[in-house]
Amino acid sequence: xxxxxxxxxxxxxxxxxxxxxxxxxxxxxxxxxxxxxxxxxxxxxxxxxxxxxxxxxxxxxxxxxxxxxxxxxxxxxxxxxxxxxxxxxxxxxxxxxxxxxxxxxxxxxxxxxxxxxxxxxxxxxxxxxxxxxxxxxxxxxxxxxxxxxxxxxxxxxxxxxxxxxxxxxxxxxxxxxxxxxxxxxxxxxxxxxxxxxxxxxxxxxxxxxxxxxxxxxxxxxxxxxxxxxxxxxxxxxxxxxxxxxxxxxxxxxxxxxxxxxxxxxxxxxxxxxxxxxxxxxxxxxxxxxxxxxxxxxxxxxxxxxxxxxxxxxxxxxxxxxxxxxxxxxxxxxxxxxxxxxxxxxxxxxxxxxxxxxxxxxxxxxxxxxxxxxxxxxxxxxxxxxxxxxxxxxxxxxxxxxxxxxxxxxxxxxxxxxxx
Numbered sequence: 001x002x003x004x005x006x007x008x009x010x011x012x013x014x015x016x017x018x019x020x021x022x023x024x025x026x027x028x029x030x031x032x033x034x035x036x037x038x039x040x041x042x043x044x045x046x047x048x049x050x051x052x053x054x055x056x057x058x059x060x061x062x063x064x065x066x067x068x069x070x071x072x073x074x075x076x077x078x079x080x081x082x083x084x085x086x087x088x089x090x091x092x093x094x095x096x097x098x099x100x101x102x103x104x105x106x107x108x109x110x111x112x113x114x115x116x117x118x119x120x121x122x123x124x125x126x127x128x129x130x131x132x133x134x135x136x137x138x139x140x141x142x143x144x145x146x147x148x149x150x151x152x153x154x155x156x157x158x159x160x161x162x163x164x165x166x167x168x169x170x171x172x173x174x175x176x177x178x179x180x181x182x183x184x185x186x187x188x189x190x191x192x193x194x195x196x197x198x199x200x201x202x203x204x205x206x207x208x209x210x211x212x213x214x215x216x217x218x219x220x221x222x223x224x225x226x227x228x229x230x231x232x233x234x235x236x237x238x239x240x241x242x243x244x245x246x247x248x249x250x251x252x253x254x255x256x257x258x259x260x261x262x263x264x265x266x267x268x269x270x271x272x273x274x275x276x277x278x279x280x281x282x283x284x285x286x287x288x289x290x291x292x293x294x295x296x297x298x299x300x301x302x303x304x305x306x307x308x309x310x311x312x313x314x315x316x317x318x319x320x321x322x323x324x325x326x327x328x329x330x331x332x333x334x335x336x337x338x339x340x341x342x343x344x345x346x347x348x349x350x351x352x353x354x355x356x357x358x359x360x361x362x363x364x365x366x367x368x369x370x371x372x373x374x375x376x377x378x379x380x381x382x383x384x385x386x387x388x389x390x391x392x393x394x395x396x397x398x399x400x401x402x403x404x405x406x407x408x409x410x411x412x413x414x415x416x417x418x419x
Contacts, residue, residue, distance in 0.1 A: 040163025065371020072363020074127030083353015099132030104191030172263015237362025276329025300327025302390020
């Protein structure tokens, strides 16, 4: 329940060392999970509805793809610097606070403007906020034992997905009842709440933790395991941001979906992600092996993306996205945990920054590629191509991912943190 370490309780203007023996995990863990929940609720009041919103304003498929993709490209550019600076200065909480500030500003800006240029800029700002997810994952993982990294990632990924689900549902209700802009106001308010909560998070650093060097950064960038799982994460994000956060809602509108139905579609796609993240990261990976879970996750994503053009009823589309979402939760959560599991503490934020920056390429490429295919050919052909890509990704996982031994899912008596 308690650490025998020194931590820093800090605000934006200073830091006070306190003994972590005086800070019960009953405070640290739930608070962090609540702030994480608000962060992703704020973010996902706009992410899933952005493509149909742009087309509602008069944009075409390609413009919608670029605007959705801008969220990913800014993450790709910023996450490595964020990770390096975080490891250099050991100020993870500060980045989390700024991330929540940016989500609030992004929601407010989307409410004010209908100009496509400004919307593009605001989506880039949202990507900058999402880049701080590096520090969320690394700081939360530091509350756990080193060998429990996958368990920690599974836990925080559950609240990531739950925040997305709640944000999507609340945004769908707001947009359907009060108009598109109401969803953006809601996102700004949630961001403000999370921003306030972030001031009370506990900063934890290792005593005498070394600052990362250029040589260490080079070693991280050349790490084979990190590169392999990052490549697979790119393919995962291509599938995700071209479909459920890109053009699956556009396809749903062709089946007669209204704004609330779009939120239900996202609910069906994301609740299984939360469940798979929780059980996959905390239990099934230990029981069945991480590699097997990653492979099956990609298979589910591929098959149920391929089937989208062959569904002609909205409820059937929702079912397919539930299975695809379950696969997404299995594969991506484990890939994230595997990216830092083998890294020493002083390199973890840098490694996570590389991992998240690289998979940010998939967030950009996926919707842009889908938009081009949709305008040149049809969205149906795009979904078929993406389905094949998902199955191909499963084959790459089988070849590239190093098998992990199955271990009994025994709860350690010396666990440093628990929900």
